[in-house]
Amino acid sequence: MVMPDTETRTINQYCSVCKDHFDMEVVKQGSGKGVVWLKCPGCQGFLPYMQVEAEEAAQAGKGDQDTPEIALEDLDVENAKEYSEDLTYEIGEILHHRSWNDYGKVVSKDHLPGNRNTIWVQFLRQGKIQLLEGVK
Numbered sequence: 001m002v003m004p005d006t007e008t009r010t011i012n013q014y015c016s017v018c019k020d021h022f023d024m025e026v027v028k029q030g031s032g033k034g035v036v037w038l039k040c041p042g043c044q045g046f047l048p049y050m051q052v053e054a055e056e057a058a059q060a061g062k063g064d065q066d067t068p069e070i071a072l073e074d075l076d077v078e079n080a081k082e083y084s085e086d087l088t089y090e091i092g093e094i095l096h097h098r099s100w101n102d103y104g105k106v107v108s109k110d111h112l113p114g115n116r117n118t119i120w121v122q123f124l125r126q127g128k129i130q131l132l133e134g135v136k
């Protein structure tokens with residue numbers, strides 16, 4: 001009786017429990033399309049294989065280089081406009097959000113259903129956030 005070749009497939013991945021990289025055994029998963037589980041030899045725990053998500057994120061990030069992180073020195077905070085949803089803004093304008101005490105730069109404009117106008121603002125601390133403008 002010859003057993004079928006069951007060469008174990010392993011993937012090297014970081015385990016956040018063990019805080020180390022291991023060659024982890026791929027655990028076959030009957031259901032759950034696209035999800036591959038790995039077994040950590042260190043803690044015997046199971047964790048999802050992350051490479052697919054990482055690759056997709058990297059590819060999604062490639063086309064997104066037009067909105068880089070901004071620094072405080074890039075912003076003319078002396079002339080920042082106070083954000084208020086009843087005002088309108090232009091791309092490139094610097095605004096200050098009073099509630100968050102955060103400065104940001106208007107990077108694009110957008111529309112929401114219901115004929116509402118919005119601006120996308122890259123804030124120093126909050127990141128990129130969509131805000132309403134021109135609310136009557």
Ligand SMILES: [Zn+2]
Pocket residue numbers: 015016017018019040041042043044045
């Ligand atoms: Zn582990």
